[in-house]
Amino acid sequence: MSKPVKKLCVLISGNGSNLQAIIDEIAAKRLNAEVCGVISNRPQAYGLERAKAAGIPAVCLDHTQYDDRDTYDKALKLQIDEFGAEGVVLAGFMRILTPEFVNSFSGKLMNIHPSLLPKYKGLNTHQRAIDNGDSEHGVSVHFVTPELDGGPVIIQSRVPVFEDDTPSELAERVQEQERRIYPLVLSWYCDGRLVMRNNKAVLDEHELPESGYASD
Ligand code: GAR
Numbered sequence: 319m320s321k322p323v324k325k326l327c328v329l330i331s332g333n334g335s336n337l338q339a340i341i342d343e344i345a346a347k348r349l350n351a352e353v354c355g356v357i358s359n360r361p362q363a364y365g366l367e368r369a370k371a372a373g374i375p376a377v378c379l380d381h382t383q384y385d386d387r388d389t390y391d392k393a394l395k396l397q398i399d400e401f402g403a404e405g406v407v408l409a410g411f412m413r414i415l416t417p418e419f420v421n422s423f424s425g426k427l428m429n430i431h432p433s434l435l436p437k438y439k440g441l442n443t444h445q446r447a448i449d450n451g452d453s454e455h456g457v458s459v460h461f462v463t464p465e466l467d468g469g470p471v472i473i474q475s476r477v478p479v480f481e482d483d484t485p486s487e488l489a490e491r492v493q494e495q496e497r498r499i500y501p502l503v504l505s506w507y508c509d510g511r512l513v514m515r516n517n518k519a520v521l522d523e524h525e526l527p528e529s530g531y532a533s534d
Pocket residue numbers: 330331332333334335336337365409410411412430431432440493496
């Protein structure tokens with residue numbers, strides 16, 4: 319008998335290339351999941367079109383229409399619960415979440431961040447890697463905890479930084495890796511192999527090291 323499919327809600331703010339990778343991996347039957355809903359905080363996010371094209375319920379909760387972060391996050395939680403989500407996937411969702419929201423989805427909330435955490439938390443990660451003369455850069459997938467970009471890392475993927483790289487060239491190289499590792503991590507999660515325990519990522523009952531699963 320095949321395993322039950324897990325319902326994932328994907329949160330976006332923009333292009334949605336990670337969302338597309340997830341949709342494609344589900345279609346290719348490499349990810350035992352269903353995207354039960356997509357939520358954007360920005361009305362113009364192209365990812366909303368990607369969701370609609372795939373027949374996925376897509377909703378915009380425009381943060382500018384809410385009085386404060388707390389009210390917004392309550393509405394967000396309500397919508398996620400309405401979708402019946404068993405996992406929440408931040409895929410380019412460019413908002414800081416309240417600790418109440420994060421704690422209510424503890425162990426079920428994952429994020430992809432374009433740096434080798436704990437390096438370059440926050441914004442403009444590609445520019446910062448170039449400015450610092452780094453020879454390598456990359457991307458991390460992690461469980462989300464109340465500390466911004468600070469939750470336990472599940473996996474990282476590294477890319478080289480070339481001398482004449484622009485931030486957008488570097489971003490493109492990083493995003494190619496993103497589209498590989500996020501669906502992989504979600505397949506572990508949906509197959510019940512990946513959990514967060516005592517603030518650590520645990521895969522197949524093995525606590526992952528600080529830099530996550532060795533992917534190189
Ligand atoms: C991705 O590069 C993701 O790592 C980044 O936003 C981009 C979204 O692309 N996320 C963050 O910076 C979160 N702090 P996408 O909309 O095409 O998936």
